[in-house]
Amino acid sequence: xxxxxxxxxxxxxxxxxxxxxxxxxxxxxxxxxxxxxxxxxxxxxxxxxxxxxxxxxxxxxxxxxxxxxxxxxxxxxxxxxxxxxxxxxxxxxxxxxxxxxxxxxxxxxxxxxxxxxxxxxxxxxxxxxxxxxxxxxxxxxxxxxxxxxxxxxxxxxxxxxxxxxxxxxxxxxxxxxxxxxxxxxxxxxxxxxxxxxxxxxxxxxxxxxxxxxxxxxxxxxxxxxxxxxxxxxxxxxxxxxxxxxxxxxxxxxxxxxxxxxxxxxxxxxxxxxxxxxxxxxxxxx
Numbered sequence: 510x511x512x513x514x515x516x517x518x519x520x521x522x523x524x525x526x527x528x529x530x531x532x533x534x535x536x537x538x539x540x541x542x543x544x545x546x547x548x549x550x551x552x553x554x555x556x557x558x559x560x561x562x563x564x565x566x567x568x569x570x571x572x573x574x575x576x577x578x579x580x581x582x583x584x585x586x587x588x589x590x591x592x593x594x595x596x597x598x599x600x601x602x603x604x605x606x607x608x609x610x611x612x613x614x615x616x617x618x619x620x621x622x623x624x625x626x627x628x629x630x631x632x633x634x635x636x637x638x639x640x641x642x643x644x645x646x647x648x649x650x651x652x653x654x655x656x657x658x659x660x661x662x663x664x665x666x667x668x669x670x671x672x673x674x675x676x677x678x679x680x681x682x683x684x685x686x687x688x689x690x691x692x693x694x695x696x697x698x699x700x701x702x703x704x705x706x707x708x709x710x711x712x713x714x715x716x717x718x719x720x721x722x723x724x725x726x727x728x729x730x731x732x733x734x735x736x737x738x739x740x741x742x743x744x745x746x747x748x749x750x751x752x753x754x755x756x757x758x759x760x761x762x763x764x765x766x767x768x769x770x771x772x773x774x775x776x777x778x779x780x781x782x783x784x785x786x787x788x789x790x791x792x793x794x
Contacts, residue, residue: 518628521738522603523551524562525681528572529579531558535565537779541576542583546606550635570722570784577769577783578710582678583607585708585791586614589676594704595619596675598664600694601682603628608647609636619646621669623660626651661697674704674794684712684740688752691742695756698794705794707758710787714743719785726786746788753792764789
């Protein structure tokens with residue numbers, strides 16, 4: 510790999526970026542999401558598509574889940590922009606490329622990407638190297654969670670207006686947090702200005718996952734544990750919605766995998782559809 514920075518995002522963030530690029534490169538039209546910029550950021554070895562976790566058929570369900578959830582968020586951004594919200598917060602941003610892919614939308618927003626300091630330093634460097642730069646409305650907010658940094662305080666210090674509502678997106682984060690930490694995060698967001706909306710993915714408890722996919726999920730969980738990034742929290746939809754209400758949200762709703770399939774994956778010639786397991790909480794303050 511040429512000129513790879515010494516610090517880089519974690520392997521799961523890179524995998525998400527590569528799967529999004531794989532969707533464009535191997536799946537049939539229409540594409541759920543067009544994103545090969547994350548691939549440019551990641552700058553993997555030339556044989557990256559030969560990786561075991563990039564197998565076109567073997568990982569198609571996970572790939573579909575990744576682009577499906579990204580599309581849910583993107584459509585929600587557009588909907589809320591049309592309702593007057595112009596602050597967009599991305600928790601655990603990783604290699605998110607919304608600001609680069611959709612400048613037509615991003616130019617009308619204040620975008621706050623929250624992640625670990627080393628990841629933010631790496632991303633800032635890569636965006637500069639690729640010629641995208643960091644526009645004034647894109648705020649890379651470094652938060653050292655292990656040192657106990659308060660991400661709401663860091664957000665405010667980066668120019669976030671607490672008096673105005675915001676859209677907060679959190680995808681692929683909740684499984685790595687304890688239920689207590691998830692509740693704390695929900696309580697923090699529930700204090701945002703009235704009219705704010707949170708879209709957060711969560712992983713279903715194993716018995717709610719399709720029976721034919723459970724063994725594969727268990728294997729993924731074992732690999733995550735072996736890699737030092739274990740999945741900690743799993744929820745039933747009713748449980749995560751109750752947790753949001755306990756945290757202080759006015760409304761809490763559930764977007765299921767079936768909802769996502771119906772929105773984006775019906776009638777596809779390639780039969781692509783998300784694997785079972787990951788679904789959405791959508792809650793408003």
